[in-house]
Amino acid sequence: MVKHTIQIFGRIKPTKKTTTVYSVDNEEQTGASLEFVVPRDLADGFVNNKRECYKFRFQKVFDQAVKQEEIFENIAKPVADSVLAGYNGTIFAYGQTGSGKTFTVTGGAERYSDRGIIPRTLSYLFERFSQDSSMVYNTHISYLEIYNEMGYDLLDSRHEASRLEDLPKVMIMEDPDQNIHLRNLSLQPSANEEEALNLLFLGDTNRMIAETPMNQASTRSHCVFTVHLCRREPGSATLRRSKLHLVDLAGSDRVSKTGLNGQLLTEAKYINLSLHYLEQVIIALSEKNRSHIPYRNSMLTSVLRDSLGGNCMTTMIATMAVDKRNLDESISTCRFAQRVALIKNEAILNEELDPALQIARLKREIQSLKEELAMLTGEQRDDQLTVEEIQKLEELVKTFLDDRDPDVTLSLGPDMRKIQYCFSLLRLFHTQLPAACPCLRLMFKNISFKMMIMDKHGGGNGRSDGSPAETVREEVIQDSYHSAAEVTKLKTMLKQRDNEISILVKMLKKEKKRAQDAGYRSTDTISADHGGRAMQYMKRGPQLSMGKQEAFETFIRDHEDHLAIEDNKNLLKQRSAEARRLGEQLNEARNRINELKKKLEMQRRQRAAHGVMGNHTEAEEEVDPVEENLCKHIEHEKKAYKSTIGCLKALRTEIEHLQLLLERAKVKLQKDFHKWWSQEEASSVQESESEAATRCRAGSPSGTLQPSSPGTPGFGAPGLSSTVRDPPLGPDPNLNSSTFSVQDLRSFLPKSVPPLTAVPAWHDESLDRRATDFAPSSEWRALSTTKLSSSSIPLTGDQQADADIQAFVRARQNLLNRTGPPQ
Ligand SMILES: Nc1ncnc2c1ncn2[C@@H]1O[C@H](COP(=O)(O)OP(=O)(O)OP(=O)(O)O)[C@@H](O)[C@H]1O
Numbered sequence: 001m002v003k004h005t006i007q008i009f010g011r012i013k014p015t016k017k018t019t020t021v022y023s024v025d026n027e028e029q030t031g032a033s034l035e036f037v038v039p040r041d042l043a044d045g046f047v048n049n050k051r052e053c054y055k056f057r058f059q060k061v062f063d064q065a066v067k068q069e070e071i072f073e074n075i076a077k078p079v080a081d082s083v084l085a086g087y088n089g090t091i092f093a094y095g096q097t098g099s100g101k102t103f104t105v106t107g108g109a110e111r112y113s114d115r116g117i118i119p120r121t122l123s124y125l126f127e128r129f130s131q132d133s134s135m136v137y138n139t140h141i142s143y144l145e146i147y148n149e150m151g152y153d154l155l156d157s158r159h160e161a162s163r164l165e166d167l168p169k170v171m172i173m174e175d176p177d178q179n180i181h182l183r184n185l186s187l188q189p190s191a192n193e194e195e196a197l198n199l200l201f202l203g204d205t206n207r208m209i210a211e212t213p214m215n216q217a218s219t220r221s222h223c224v225f226t227v228h229l230c231r232r233e234p235g236s237a238t239l240r241r242s243k244l245h246l247v248d249l250a251g252s253d254r255v256s257k258t259g260l261n262g263q264l265l266t267e268a269k270y271i272n273l274s275l276h277y278l279e280q281v282i283i284a285l286s287e288k289n290r291s292h293i294p295y296r297n298s299m300l301t302s303v304l305r306d307s308l309g310g311n312c313m314t315t316m317i318a319t320m321a322v323d324k325r326n327l328d329e330s331i332s333t334c335r336f337a338q339r340v341a342l343i344k345n346e347a348i349l350n351e352e353l354d355p356a357l358q359i360a361r362l363k364r365e366i367q368s369l370k371e372e373l374a375m376l377t378g379e380q381r382d383d384q385l386t387v388e389e390i391q392k393l394e395e396l397v398k399t400f401l402d403d404r405d406p407d408v409t410l411s412l413g414p415d416m417r418k419i420q421y422c423f424s425l426l427r428l429f430h431t432q433l434p435a436a437c438p439c440l441r442l443m444f445k446n447i448s449f450k451m452m453i454m455d456k457h458g459g460g461n462g463r464s465d466g467s468p469a470e471t472v473r474e475e476v477i478q479d480s481y482h483s484a485a486e487v488t489k490l491k492t493m494l495k496q497r498d499n500e501i502s503i504l505v506k507m508l509k510k511e512k513k514r515a516q517d518a519g520y521r522s523t524d525t526i527s528a529d530h531g532g533r534a535m536q537y538m539k540r541g542p543q544l545s546m547g548k549q550e551a552f553e554t555f556i557r558d559h560e561d562h563l564a565i566e567d568n569k570n571l572l573k574q575r576s577a578e579a580r581r582l583g584e585q586l587n588e589a590r591n592r593i594n595e596l597k598k599k600l601e602m603q604r605r606q607r608a609a610h611g612v613m614g615n616h617t618e619a620e621e622e623v624d625p626v627e628e629n630l631c632k633h634i635e636h637e638k639k640a641y642k643s644t645i646g647c648l649k650a651l652r653t654e655i656e657h658l659q660l661l662l663e664r665a666k667v668k669l670q671k672d673f674h675k676w677w678s679q680e681e682a683s684s685v686q687e688s689e690s691e692a693a694t695r696c697r698a699g700s701p702s703g704t705l706q707p708s709s710p711g712t713p714g715f716g717a718p719g720l721s722s723t724v725r726d727p728p729l730g731p732d733p734n735l736n737s738s739t740f741s742v743q744d745l746r747s748f749l750p751k752s753v754p755p756l757t758a759v760p761a762w763h764d765e766s767l768d769r770r771a772t773d774f775a776p777s778s779e780w781r782a783l784s785t786t787k788l789s790s791s792s793i794p795l796t797g798d799q800q801a802d803a804d805i806q807a808f809v810r811a812r813q814n815l816l817n818r819t820g821p822p823q
Contacts, residue, residue, distance in 0.1 A: 002347045007315040008337045009075055010034050010061040013100040017323040024061045034061045036331060056334040068113065071104060072120040075315055080121050082313045083229060084128055086240035087347045090247065090307035091117060094336060095319030096329040097251030104317055105248040106204065109664055110564040112657050118200055118225055118246050123653060125227065126193040140187040140228040141196055143203035144170055146299050147221040149274065153185050154203035167206065172302050180302055187228060194656055200225065201660045205667055222300050223248045237361055241350045245307055253329060274298040279336065285309040286342035313347050316340050371414040385417055393418055397425045555673050565665050572658045575651055582648045589641045593634060600630040
């Protein structure tokens with residue numbers, strides 16, 4: 001058992017704004033300290049108007065410039081090491097909204113170097129597994145989100161969550177020993193780093209997609225990413241299970257300060273309540289002689305029960321923003337950390353026996369002891385070997401004979417019946433070999449066991465003793481007498497299978513092409529696995545119409561993440577090219593090694609042949625310089641090969657991460673766009689309605705307005721719900737400006753008015769021309785200078801298309817107002 005107080009670290013988020021006066025001292029003997037100096041006038045009613053200095057102790061404080069790598073090395077690596085040793089570990093980030101919790105735990109969304117604790121820890125763990133061949137490791141991942149006191153499984157791939165409520169709900173269960181179990185939380189196996197990172201990505205994407213429209217999920221919910229580890233020595237019945245929780249808590253901002261109301265206030269209360277219960281648990285744990293710890297008050301404290309005052313090595317990262325306006329929140333975060341530092345945990349090695357394995361091992365031991373006893377007491381077993389036993393022995397002998405290793409052994413245990421049977425098999429084999437020639441003997445070792453048995457018994461007229469060896473012999477004889485009909489039948493079957501395969505290949509190709517056509521992303525940048533989720537999300541919405549697609553492209557160009565995405569794309573291309581180059585180098589090195597090996601083999605054979613001929617001299621027994629040289633060369637090539645593999649592996653990890661970042665950025669763009677688009681549509685409707693109302697009030701239904709006759713461009717058929725405010729100025733000169741929506745217009749029309757033609761004759765070219773000409777520059781400038789409203793665009797009469805065109809023009813106008821036309 002290891003007694004250990006919770007380790008607390010501070011991390012300060014970089015800022016360009018004026019900061020409060022603070023100092024970090026990491027040189028103190030007792031750890032580190034963080035001190036805030038608050039001018040007395042500012043302190044009034046602010047934090048505590050009696051003090052000017054606030055000093056807090058930490059294990060270490062990471063100031064603004066500290067990079068993710070250092071955070072991982074100092075904070076996460078020691079915890080990961082103890083998890084590898086079999087202890088439970090938890091790292092949780094606590095701090096106000098926007099102070100860098102997600103950045104620290106998961107990482108930034110822009111650069112590979114911004115990878116946070118989770119991806120780095122996964123990378124580290126899998127690297128350690130690969131270095132330790134004495135153990136078998138098994139890893140599972142779970143990802144839980146707690147929002148408004150409800151748990152959700154972020155890794156459920158069966159669900160296409162568009163809302164948080166669509167995700168499976170996770171329930172807390174407690175067994176009689178008061179152990180907590182999370183029902184419905186899936187544990188996903190991950191055999192390597194890539195799979196684990198994919199799970200992280202899946203969870204993060206689910207979290208992002210399922211965000212409530214009103215607020216960012218990361219601010220309002222707690223997330224617990226857990227690595228479940230099981231390790232054992234091969235064949236051992238003892239296994240060690242450990243868990244590593246990596247926790248990104250909701251923002252700790254105080255409700256009173258946030259000025260929220262309505263739904264947000266309810267949520268904030270929940271969050272504050274769960275963080276309040278967390279604080280209560282922490283206070284209770286830091287008080288001596290407290291017998292009751294109120295873990296059950298909230299889901300978060302129930303889940304973290306082991307991490308707080310239990311069997312776990314726990315570390316807290318207090319994240320802080322030090323701009324002036326955040327001073328009081330930072331001080332409150334530090335105060336919380338000081339209380340956490342008082343909590344003592346007792347981590348124990350989670351070792352257990354695998355009952356199934358233990359039983360099997362004991363059974364084997366009993367059997368072996370019985371056989372040994374029988375041998376020692378002379379009580380030989382006289383029952384026959386079973387068919388399975390005989391088959392197993394024959395396989396053992398075959399493997400033994402096929403093995404080129406001169407030190408190979410044949411272990412049969414103490415059962416005399418088995419030993420005798422194997423001897424008889426070996427004798428059979430031995431009598432077939434020309435005794436004088438060792439080379440031939442070696443060659444014969446590679447002759448299949450089946451052939452050997454057949455040879456021994458000649459052309460099938462031997463006596464059948466019913467042993468498996470005999471059965472094999474008979475099978476072989478029968479094989480040779482296959483009738484022509486049988487062969488034809490087999491050939492036909494083969495052909496059928498070939499046909500089936502070619503049909504399947506064609507289908508696969510078609511499917512692949514379809515996926516590529518539909519794909520938003522380019523396949524050279526995004527791996528198939530990673531793309532799945534984002535594609536699902538994109539497919540969920542309706543296909544973008546032309547106008548919307550245009551707006552989307554413009555939106556992307558103006559999006560704040562655009563530059564970062566472009567940078568990452570370029571970096572990805574660069575890295576992919578490097579990876580290709582390294583791959584080619586590897587192939588070349590492999591070929592060179594194979595060539596060298598062949599030469600070496602040849603050299604050895606020549607020398608051996610020399611020896612067999614008997615004309616070798618003493619000198620030839622010595623080390624052959626050619627051989628030695630070849631060996632050195634091979635070693636050298638192997639080293640280069642290994643180091644290239646190392647580089648390629650690192651590159652692969654980086655490429656995968658970049659792919660994930662791009663994938664996530666795309667999902668975010670898509671989501672932001674849909675949100676923005678619906679806002680534009682809504683305001684468009686609102687505006688047109690208010691304009692119409694103004695005109696109605698003025699008593700001027702735009703007197704010149706004429707209901708369109710069939711074939712007249714500009715107005716849709718009754719039933720259109722789009723928001724055509726003005727008749728088009730363009731193609732139809734007969735129509736004057738009007739500011740009616742179609743609904744308004746319809747209310748003026750007699751019921752008997754015949755339906756208007758939905759798609760005017762000029763529509764196609766005109767719209768197509770617009771769609772293609774809408775490329776930046778001329779059209780953009782024209783639009784921006786003439787301040788075109790949606791009414792200046794001729795409409796199609798198609799409800800969906802018209803709505804899109806209207807919204808698009810508005811959106812474009814807004815963008816222009818915001819950013820100016822693109823050059
Ligand atoms: N150490 C850092 N270096 C660079 N950027 C940072 C750092 N810490 C945070 N940021 C940036 O600050 C912004 C807010 O950070 P983050 O989302 O991690 O805050 P948070 O505490 O998780 O907020 P919330 O409570 O809303 O989830 C992000 O854009 C992030 O990239």
